[in-house]
Amino acid sequence: MLKARAKWKISKTDARQVEEFANELQVSTLVARLLISRGITDKEHAAAFLHGGTDHVHDPFLLSGMQKAVERIRQALERGEKIRVYGDYDADGVSSTTLMVHLLKQLNATFDYYIPHRVHEGYGLNKPALDLARQQGVQLLITVDTGISAVEEIAYATELGMDVIVTDHHEPPELLPDAYSVINPKKPDCPYPFKSLAGVGVALKLAQALLGRWPEELLEFAAIGTVADLMPLLGENRVIVRQGIKKMQSTKNWGIRSLLDVAGVKLKDVNATHIGFALAPRINASGRLNNADDAVRLLITDSEQEAEHLAYDLDSLNKERQRIVDEMTKQAMAMVEERMSSGLNKVIVLAQVDWNVGVIGIVASKLLDKYYRPTLILGIDKESGMAKGSARSIAGFDLYQALTHCHDLMDHFGGHQAAAGMTLPKENLPELERRLNVLADEWLSPDDFIPILQADLECSLDEVGIDTIQQLDQLGPFGMGNPVPKFVFTDVRCQELRTIGREQQHIKMMLCKGTEEASVALDAIGFNKGTVLPWISSTATLNVLGELSINEWNGVRKPQMMIQDVSVPDVQLFDWRGAAKPENKLQELARCLEQLYGKVQEGRKLPALLTFHPDDKQVRFQLIKSYPVWKVDTATGECIPANDLARGLTWSDVTDVVFYDMPPRLSLLEQAVANAAHAQRWYALFSGKLFDQGTIPSRDMFKTVYGAVQQQGNRAFQGNAFTDVLSRRSGYSKELIQFMLDVFTELGFVRKTAEGFMPVANPVKKELGSSRLFQQRKHSAEVEQTLLYSSAQQLYELLKGCQNQTKPSLEDII
Template sequence: MIESQKIWQVSRPNIEVVEMLEKELSIPSVCAKVLASRGFENIEDAKSFLQVSENQLHNPFLFPGMEALVARVHQSVESEERIMVYGDYDADGITSTTIMVKALESLGADVIYKIPNRFIDGYGPSERLFQEAYDEGVKLIITVDNGISGIQPIEFAKGLGMDVIVTDHHEPGEILPIADIIIHPSLKETTYPFPHLAGVGVAFKVAHALLGEIPKEFYYLVAIGTIADLVSLTGENRYLVQQGLKQMQHTDSVAIEALANVSGVDLRSIDEETVGFMFGPRINAVGRLGEAAPGVDMFLTENPNHALAMANMLNEKNKERQTIVKQITDEAMEQLELFPPLDGASVIVVGKIGWNPGVLGIVASKLVEKYYRPAIVLGFDEDKKIAKGSARSIEGFHMYKELAKNQDIVSHFGGHPMAAGMTLPLENVEEFRLRLNEQAKVSLSEDELIPTISIDVPLEMDEISTESIESLKKLAPFGMGFAKPVYCIENVEVSTVRKIGSAQNHLKMELKQGAILLDAIGFGKGQLADEIAPTTKLSFIGDLQINEWNGRKKAQLMIQDIKTDEWQLFDIRGIRQVTRWQPLIPLEDTVYVAFNEDTIKHFSTIIDHRLYLMSEILEQPVQAKYVVLLDLPEEEESLVKLIQSHSWKRIYAHFFTNESSYFEGLPTRDQFKWYFSFLTKRKTFALKQHIHELSKHTGWSQNTFNFMSRVFFELSFVRIDNGMMVLNESPVKKDLSEAPSYKQREKQMDLEQKLLYAPYVELKQWFEERIAVQTVPEEEQVWI
């Protein structure tokens, strides 16, 4: 048995719908299954999704306040007032700032921009920077990707006499800022038809309204900010990202060329994963570690050398960020080893002096991934007596709303259901931890604490080809709201399996279903190679990719998880060096069982835990899933009792024996006849004294003579008198098979043939037949 790491929730699409989509849209079954599993049940809806067009874009003037915004900006331009674009330090904020600055510049505005320093100003509007703007002659502030929670700073700016326009997409609180205009896609009074725009999407709509036409030249910026901010890639966002990715593949942007250069990316291959995993982290890195302005400068410049210099700086900052993240993650996990997450509903809250607030969200994500609990990671500042950090959540625990219940002890917070940032007095941290854990007991059920993975498409291997994988590009971009499909291949054989990589920590497999073969790779899953027994049928989930090598393309599965409910037989027979096989066996959940006390003595110096005689296992059941059979029983029934007494998930067959009856064999009747005739002629014979000469004369082993002598003794053909074998006069005629030693030798040879020397397939079948008639009721079986 191999247990999955998560609960698999397999969606099995309606086959009739799949066949209809496949036929009417002329798409492979893989694509049709994805669409069907995502709820596309008629051709028109599916066509509309696949053939997304500019019609997806909504009129920006559907935003309440947009007409007033355009009028106010044009007034500033005509009056030559200075405008400040106030952005944010992440990729969404940087791209939002770039779009707004470029749009205003194209109108001829006197425009500057400022981005808060994460460490000095924190998230959102800053009174310090608003004062700077006022001192620099700014009359109008336009926030992008922030502002909806900046109540006091915006009130401060208004008090200085500046007008403030807020454009944002973050979760609004109960109280809104007293800005002159607020452009937000999901306010209660907003009638805009698409509420899932990122901050950059809102900035794009404002630019559209200001310029009077769709600013298509900004598509690539919208794509970067939208993907990096993990908003829903449906509706309007889907079109914007799709167009932006195409634009980047044929870009004339020196910034994109520079980013591709430092990331080692071919422009033609840019997709949503490139942006999410290559571009996004580099753009975010500057704001995480210091000033984010170089990110905006890179996108604003038209000088390729300057753009490359900025991109290299972003790249170096990202490397620095990775080092810091690893260090803090290690330290956070050390804290959790001392104080592990509670059983049941609980929230992880960890913190330490000196932790960089800029990377704590990444650390929180890693803790959620490991422990599957909402996680809050705080950096402590003893001088200011504050704790500042980030949170990441799991389904069922709405982080923003849960934080909102603690406004009396949390100075500042903002965010989304799954992520948030906060600042609170250092003295409130313990109270904060206690409250959140109490809230979790109410908000989270036990089921919600078990990680699940949704699987779109169960596939047969004959559906998988390079062509069908290529066709999946028609469904892209994938992201929030339309996640990349997770594929499932069920109950297939493993043709080959091996560990790869310098540390042997990756898994390379060839899967087999009928005559179809498929390569599979599991990064970081090398240890599973030791857990896969021959002939076991496994189920896999993962992603489908095309591997291209030397101009040859092959489909392959990138493994996310593996499981099988089958019990497994591992063959370690004949490997006498215990050090070769013991490291492959799980330390926990395993018992080592012997049928003979001599075996216990033999292994007790090598195996120092959970070593039992078979009789002890039957008398006192143990908690274990796996069993190592160290030796052979004298009776087959003993082994049958053992395997039927537990629901073993893995059986490791070692079957150590000092001497093999099977290979020693039974002497032939001619041998017995010759030896008996030999004894008859002599009447007495000193076996111990002359056995070597006798063995040499006949060519038979000494064991053979010892065995035949024991049989004759048991049949009363001979007796032992002062160490001499003496032939009995007129012995009763008996068949050799009546001797206990002869019977035992026959039985042991048969058992060795079945268990010790049988091919693996036959041994597995022997166990299967006996496990199939297991009589122990389910409720009495031992599980842990």
């Protein structure tokens, strides 16, 4: 068995509804199934989703404060007032600033822009930056992707004689800043129908209002920020990103072209995934490690040479950012593992002096992925003693609301349900951690700590082809709120399974239908899933959840699955027969189990060794010290603890069973397997040698030997002379002839004297099967043939039949 990492929720669709929907929309049944599985069951809604354009864009003046903002900006344009765009250092803030720069250029404004330094100034408006703006003659300040919580700072700007227009999309606090105008679709009094715009989306609406048209030339910047800030790609965001990507695929912007080039992405191939995983990290790297001004300069430059230089710098910064993230993540995980001995809190709060505050959000995301708990990562400034943090959360735990309950502990905080940032004195960290965990106790149930993976459809490998995957593009662009479709394949087998990657951290497998020898095969890749390799056997039947894509290599295009999760619902067999050093296999298994379950106590979760020969030297003097060992009573078939590690357990509860050696008869193994009711994995070692192994003589062989004995009359044959002569004549081995003589002696057909063997006169008739020696050898041969020479699949079927208490016919197994 192998448990899935997450709970799988698979959507169900009605076949008749799918067919009707496909006919109405003139789309394939696959696309119809996907639309229905995502709750899009209305024809008009579906048509808008698939084909919607600017006719589904809302009037920008529905945004509260828009009219006033437009009037003030036009006034500034007429008077030649200096305007400053005040942005943020993340990809949404950078793209918002870039969009406003291009807009104000079109409007022939007198303007500049300013982005605070993440480390030196922190998030949002600050008074020194406002003083600088006033000194430099700024009369109108337009914030983008920031400002909604800057009550004190905007009041100060007003005192300095500057008007402030706030454009933001973050959750508004109870008290809004008294700015000249505040534009935020989430404001309580705002009637705007779409509430999920990114910061750059709000800036785009301001551009639309000022230009009096849909600003197509600015859409590529809006697409970057919308995707990078993980906004749901539904409604108006879907239109922005779809059209923005189309614009980007033929962009003339040197910055975007250069950044895509260093990321190895072709213009014609750009999609939302490339924005999220190629462009956004490099743009973010500027603000995380240096100054976000470099990223803005890249996106506004008219110089190809400058763009190439800046793109190269951002790419280098991104690589350095990756190194720092890896190092911090390892440190953070080590801290968590150290705490786990006393129990892991429901909310993880970790802080360290001089942790780079530019990447703490990424580290928080990585810990969230591993432990699936709300996570706060904070860097402490050793001079000021202030802790600056970033948080990521799970469904059911609203970070913004949770931090609101703790507002008195922090100098500043902001964010939304899933992500937030905060600044507080380091001495307040223990109390913050305590309060957040109290809230988690109130808000979360045990089920909330199990991730959920939503799958669109369960389907067969037969349904997967290039055409099928290409049809999925109709539902793009994909991202938050409109994820790449996920599919579940059940009862599939692995034809190939191996690790790949520089650190062997990924897996590659070839999936095929489990019931057919020759069938459709599908390549599958699992990134960062190398740890599951030891838990998938060659005989396993898998359930796999993942996304479908097309892999193109050397001009050949093939379907491919990107694995999200995998499970093995049934007990597995790992075939260790013939292992040169069984003790090494056991040590590796114990190590893997410790990684899976944590450190073990009193033998729990260690592999349990089953032996039929407890006097084996390896068992008695080495293995019995390290593993729970069970011996089988050959009379009753009962599994009996053979050491203290086993005595603290019950045989029926063991999960990992190692069949160390071979039983004298199969029935003993079958009984042991049937009684290990909770076994999840079997390891077939079957080392050592059986007693009384050898060929089972046929009835004709017995006749030949008995006839030869009778020909001796009443004369006993001397020493080995008889066996030597008969072996040469018959071709039987001397060992086999001796065995048959022993059987005849046991049955009373032949008697043994000091001189040798003699026939018994008028013996009682008996069947060969009544001989103990004959039965013992028969069982030994049966055991050897079944356990050593069967294929892994045949052996698995035998053991599985025993577990189900339905023994298969040996003729079908051998």
